Amino acid sequence: VRRLRARAPAAERARVARELHDGIIQALAGLRFEVAALRQHADRGLPVEAELMRLEHALAEQVIAGRELMHRVRPTDVTPKQLPGYLAEIVERFSRETGIPAHYETDVEEAHLSPRTCRELARTLQEALVNVRKHSAARHVVVRFSGDPIHYRLTIDNDGRPFEFAGRLTLAELESARRGPVVIKERVREMGGELVIESFPERGVRLDILLRRRHRVGGSKTA
Numbered sequence: 466v467r468r469l470r471a472r473a474p475a476a477e478r479a480r481v482a483r484e485l486h487d488g489i490i491q492a493l494a495g496l497r498f499e500v501a502a503l504r505q506h507a508d509r510g511l512p513v514e515a516e517l518m519r520l521e522h523a524l525a526e527q528v529i530a531g532r533e534l535m536h537r538v539r540p541t542d543v544t545p546k547q548l549p550g551y552l553a554e555i556v557e558r559f560s561r562e563t564g565i566p567a568h569y570e571t572d573v574e575e576a577h578l579s580p581r582t583c584r585e586l587a588r589t590l591q592e593a594l595v596n597v598r599k600h601s602a603a604r605h606v607v608v609r610f611s612g613d614p615i616h617y618r619l620t621i622d623n624d625g626r627p628f629e630f631a632g633r634l635t636l637a638e639l640e641s642a643r644r645g646p647v648v649i650k651e652r653v654r655e656m657g658g659e660l661v662i663e664s665f666p667e668r669g670v671r672l673d674i675l676l677r678r679r680h681r682v683g684g685s686k687t688a
Contacts (some may be wrong), residue, residue, distance in 0.1 A: 567606040601625025
């Protein structure tokens with residue numbers, strides 16, 4: 466377990482490096498060539514307004530992607546008491562930077578989870594919202610973080626495009642079918658949690674993450 470945990474930051478850096486190279490850098494290189502071609506059109510007196518608007522939108526998308534990447538590589542030190550508010554900040558920032566209305570609800574004042582699990586849960590929410598922006602064309606997102614005497618539950622609802630399946634699949638079923646978001650499945654496994662994804666064309670997608678809370682027994686903490 467210690468070796469796996471030691472390798473986790475390296476795996477995260479490798480994932481970010483791939484995304485930076487295959488995503489933002491290649492996209493910006495392509496836009497550079499498109500701008501050069503557009504300049505030639507302008508020199509010949511051809512209309513370029515529509516293309517300029519398209520390029521402006523594409524550049525705005527890469528700015529958002531760059532900000533998301535910065536937030537994901539920034540060290541995330543969040544305590545159990547800070548977690549509910551930190552999740553709210555993630556949702557608010559997503560809505561502000563993407564223009565997609567997003568609402569956050571919680572009844573938790575302090576999460577009785579390990580600091581490592583708090584960090585992983587925050588990164589899982591970040592990853593889920595990145596996927597919403599990239600793939601769903603959602604018009605609205607609702608994030609809920611709730612607790613009961615045994616569990617904490619994080620749900621992310623969006624009204625956009627469903628996954629490539631219709632229905633309700635658990636983590637084991639998603640793994641068996643090789644479906645669902647790979648990074649989120651990895652993070653939920655790391656946290657020892659449960660994941661259910663509901664995907665319906667008429668309703669959109671719900672991610673439901675369940676984590677067992679830590680309890681104090683005789684003055685000591687148990688997972």
